[in-house]
Amino acid sequence: MFTRRRDTRLRRNEIVREPIMTRTWSPAQVVAIVAGIGFMALGVGALAQTGFTIDHVMRPTQDVAGFRHTPLLGVAEVGFGALLLLTGGVAGGLRSLMAVLGVGAAALGGLLVTDVAPNRLHSWLGVGHRYGWMVIIVGGVVFVAALVAPNFRHTTSANHIRRHRVVI
Numbered sequence: 001m002f003t004r005r006r007d008t009r010l011r012r013n014e015i016v017r018e019p020i021m022t023r024t025w026s027p028a029q030v031v032a033i034v035a036g037i038g039f040m041a042l043g044v045g046a047l048a049q050t051g052f053t054i055d056h057v058m059r060p061t062q063d064v065a066g067f068r069h070t071p072l073l074g075v076a077e078v079g080f081g082a083l084l085l086l087t088g089g090v091a092g093g094l095r096s097l098m099a100v101l102g103v104g105a106a107a108l109g110g111l112l113v114t115d116v117a118p119n120r121l122h123s124w125l126g127v128g129h130r131y132g133w134m135v136i137i138v139g140g141v142v143f144v145a146a147l148v149a150p151n152f153r154h155t156t157s158a159n160h161i162r163r164h165r166v167v168i
Helices: 027-050 071-088 095-114 118-125 129-148
Strands: 014-017 022-025 062-064 067-069 152-155 160-163
Touching: 027 062, 027 067, 027 071, 027 095, 027 129, 067 071, 067 129, 071 095, 071 118, 095 118, 095 129
Parallel strands: none
Antiparallel strands: 014 160, 022 152, 062 067
């Protein structure tokens, strides 16, 4: 019922504590952003050349940056790149998703290189061994970066600020 009124005016040369601002970043963010932009560029380039219709997601195949692509692979690359960009936006919060994406990419590349299901994967995605090796390398780099890259914190140095009297 009764409240005490607090004087919010500052007195002359009073030292005021400001909240400390910290910024966190990690080299893993750079890896995720570069890989995400690369995969999105490949996917958008593939979709621009092949087009996308629901009736024919596996045809036609076109060469984009030296790799054969189908519209299905283009859509998958755009989604994968968007998820990598999402993980690159947060310094330490989405490392587990980044690691899962790296392992998934490396596993897909392993399936393409070892020809476990050659008729299905190669016809669905339209890719060969070169694309498989590229995905293994990029997935491995993303996975290792998610595991071992440190977080760096930067704090502002202005902890105390002198303020003059505010006239109300």
